[in-house]
Amino acid sequence: MGDVLAFPSRPESRPAPEPHQAAEPLWREAVGRELREERRAAERTLADVAGRAGVSTQYLSEVERGLKEPSSEILGAVAGALGLRLVDLTSRVTRRLARIAGPVCLAA
Structure with a gap:
């Protein structure tokens, strides 16, 4: 038969940070963190904000945790629900x- 070849390892979704530099968060992670902080500062529940924005509580939770990449329409609705x-x-x-x-350091 033929030779058995190993699958190449998956490339990282983001390059590893330099040892002295923290990893730059993804946009969805930063947006989620900002939404969560605003919601908590307003002492609002996930269910309340999700209901006003017209999204499910589960989906809003995933957005806040940076797991979902929300559309601009969703971001606008959630932001509006938070005032x-x-x-x-x-x-x-x-x-x-x-x-x-x-x-930013650009390599030549």
């Missing part, structure tokens, strides 16, 4: 990522 405009949410997330990421 935020979409631009406010995206600005907060951008500032959060800028603080974490630091300067």
